[in-house]
Amino acid sequence: MSDDTVVVWDESLLAYDMGDHPLDPVRVELTMALARELGVLDRPGVRLVKPEPADDALLTRVHEPRYLAAVRAAPSDPLFAGFGMGTSDNPIFDGMHEASALIAGASVAAAEAVWRGEARRAVNVAGGLHHAMPARASGFCVYNDPAVAIARLLDLGAERIAYVDVDVHHGDGVQQIFWDDPRVLTVSLHETPLALFPGTGFPDETGGPNAQGSAVNVPLPPSTDDAGWQRAFHAVVPSVLRAYRPQLLVTQCGADAHRRDPLADLHLSVDGQRATYVALRALADELCDGRWVATGGGGYALVEAVPRAWTHLLAVATGEPLDPATLTPPSWRELAATRCPGREVPLRMTDDVDPAYEPWQPSGEPTAVDRSIAATRKTVFPLLGLDPHDPRD
Numbered sequence: 001m002s003d004d005t006v007v008v009w010d011e012s013l014l015a016y017d018m019g020d021h022p023l024d025p026v027r028v029e030l031t032m033a034l035a036r037e038l039g040v041l042d043r044p045g046v047r048l049v050k051p052e053p054a055d056d057a058l059l060t061r062v063h064e065p066r067y068l069a070a071v072r073a074a075p076s077d078p079l080f081a082g083f084g085m086g087t088s089d090n091p092i093f094d095g096m097h098e099a100s101a102l103i104a105g106a107s108v109a110a111a112e113a114v115w116r117g118e119a120r121r122a123v124n125v126a127g128g129l130h131h132a133m134p135a136r137a138s139g140f141c142v143y144n145d146p147a148v149a150i151a152r153l154l155d156l157g158a159e160r161i162a163y164v165d166v167d168v169h170h171g172d173g174v175q176q177i178f179w180d181d182p183r184v185l186t187v188s189l190h191e192t193p194l195a196l197f198p199g200t201g202f203p204d205e206t207g208g209p210n211a212q213g214s215a216v217n218v219p220l221p222p223s224t225d226d227a228g229w230q231r232a233f234h235a236v237v238p239s240v241l242r243a244y245r246p247q248l249l250v251t252q253c254g255a256d257a258h259r260r261d262p263l264a265d266l267h268l269s270v271d272g273q274r275a276t277y278v279a280l281r282a283l284a285d286e287l288c289d290g291r292w293v294a295t296g297g298g299g300y301a302l303v304e305a306v307p308r309a310w311t312h313l314l315a316v317a318t319g320e321p322l323d324p325a326t327l328t329p330p331s332w333r334e335l336a337a338t339r340c341p342g343r344e345v346p347l348r349m350t351d352d353v354d355p356a357y358e359p360w361q362p363s364g365e366p367t368a369v370d371r372s373i374a375a376t377r378k379t380v381f382p383l384l385g386l387d388p389h390d391p392r393d
Contacts, residue, residue, distance in 0.1 A: 008050075010050045022140070031307040058152060070085070072097045074096060124293075129142065130252050131144075146163065165186070168263075229268055232373050254298035255310060
């Protein structure tokens with residue numbers, strides 16, 4: 001297996017543009033510009049790969065043919081409505097099918113490169129559209145590129161894929177698509193569905209009758225900070241991944257759990273997000289011989305958080321993590337100020353937060369985060385042969 005890292009990228013990926021909408025492609029543009037200016041994309045062993053659009057054969061592994069036809073037709077029919085399209089969340093835009101298929105194709109290219117041994121890790125920061133359903137657009141997502149990539153891996157012979165979603169929103173589309181498939185473990189940490197879209201992701205969602213224990217959900221209370229997030233992550237994710245023994249790790253790394261994000265209520269820092277990426281890479285190294293496919297996802301603090309978070313992701317995937325004290329280049333600050341006037345442009349790659357945490361213990365006075373951890377462990381750990389009360393599990 002090559003030790004290279006593939007970064008799937010082309011400016012054409014910015015065509016997934018819903019207009020005056022929170023999911024602005026500038027977040028991806030600024031990420032790639034920052035990573036390039038900090039030298040992350042020029043590291044030894046980093047290969048940039050231009051994506052090709054996913055064809056109908058790939059897309060229909062996840063999405064219904066009638067839905068593909070509707071996505072294609074929608075831009076030419078101003079009165080078109082249905083399949084979740086034509087709403088404020090999912091507006092219809094020119095070239096919608098082509099742009100969505102290209103993002104799906106980029107995630108498939110990342111997955112294929114890792115599975116075939118052409119690279120140990122691969123990243124598509126434009127991907128992560130995890131809410132799309134088989135016949136419905138949802139949550140700013142038209143085609144579910146992580147699910148399409150996972151389906152492709154299954155077709156190539158993968159038998160155990162772990163999908164870990166650290167977006168602030170529940171990874172409902174991927175969970176639903178593989179709900180009854182024991183070959184895919186879906187793990188999602190997210191703000192509680194009692195407070196945030198999509199209203200799913202409770203601990204008792206554990207997979208279909210043929211795949212009990214294949215869905216793991218950790219809903220976190222509003223205002224959860226780095227210490228709480230890391231406590232929850234390390235109390236659940238390593239244990240379930242070790243029990244499952246995946247051949248490959250796929251992650252959705254939405255940056256919208258950041259404290260500056262306008263659409264959610266968690267309080268992570270970019271330092272905490274960086275720590276999560278380091279932990280995910282370590283788990284891939286421990287369990288999957290390093291095989292890791294990472295996508296982007298949500299993130300609406302377009303300048304303040306997303307470019308720094310995903311540049312850290314790219315750095316972790318391509319080699320040594322960036323020093324948090326690294327300055328953002330002046331030329332990047334100028335670009336960010338030009339592209340997003342009025343936004344606060346960060347001067348450094350840190351929020352000056354120490355993401356240290358106290359490991360979870362089953363005893364003592366529980367916090368709200370501890371109660372979430374305990375609920376998840378109690379519900380799903382026995383299904384995976386783990387002891388929900390043993391902190392070593």
